[in-house]
Amino acid sequence: ETVMTQSPGTLSVSPGERATLSCRASQSVNNNLAWYQQKPGQAPRLLISGASTRATGVPARFSGSGSGTEFTLTISNLQSEDFAVYYCQHYTNWPPGCTFGQGTKLEIK
Amino acid sequence: EVQLVESGGGLVKPGGSLRLSCAASGFSFNMYAFNWVRQAPGKGLEWVSSINSNSNYTYYADSVKGRFTISRDNAKKSLYLQMNSLRAEDTAVYYCARGLLMMYTLPFDPWGQGVLVTVSS
16 A cells, blocks of 8 residues: 655744645655645535646646646635645556545644 | 535444445536545544446455455445444444546545534443
8 A cells, every 4th residue: 555644743824925845755645746735614526636736726826736646736825715724646557546645744833 | 606515424333334335416426436435533534436338347445355246236326335333443423425527436525514423322
């Protein structure tokens, strides 16, 4: 099983600044990597699939990059609504399965 | 509007059973694969089970294999999770989630709002 490790566990950033969240896979996952945002009391929301493709309706300030074992989610010009927990996910479709990282909490500095 | 609405959660004793439902609307239900994902209180996300569009294939996490059964009724646009032999560690919010694209089970988009299952005596 591929283990996904996110860092840091908590990230404190001021509104208007840029946040960089990392996700590392224990083995190559090619670009089968997704990012989700979860706010308190809400379901997760897909932000990025295929390591770098923004989901429908996701603002352009969210960008994903990386391949193989190292991935990054960058959020530019942080808005108040961006403070949340972010999860990376390695997924496969044949057969279906996935593993999530443990999450990074993005908090207001 | 694409929407998924779960129901059927609640409090159940260890060893008991519960059936979750997920009602879909706003898209061609029979064209998509579906999944159940859970989140224990204060913890991260855990994939539970997947089913393809015509129910030919089902998949389960090792933690629930042999105890949980995923199914769907395309005519009713509904997804189900039958949970038997429940344990305290099954306590979580359970989300149904659609595959992002037709013919692909993952990644997940959209998600339902979730339903809480509590296993306790």
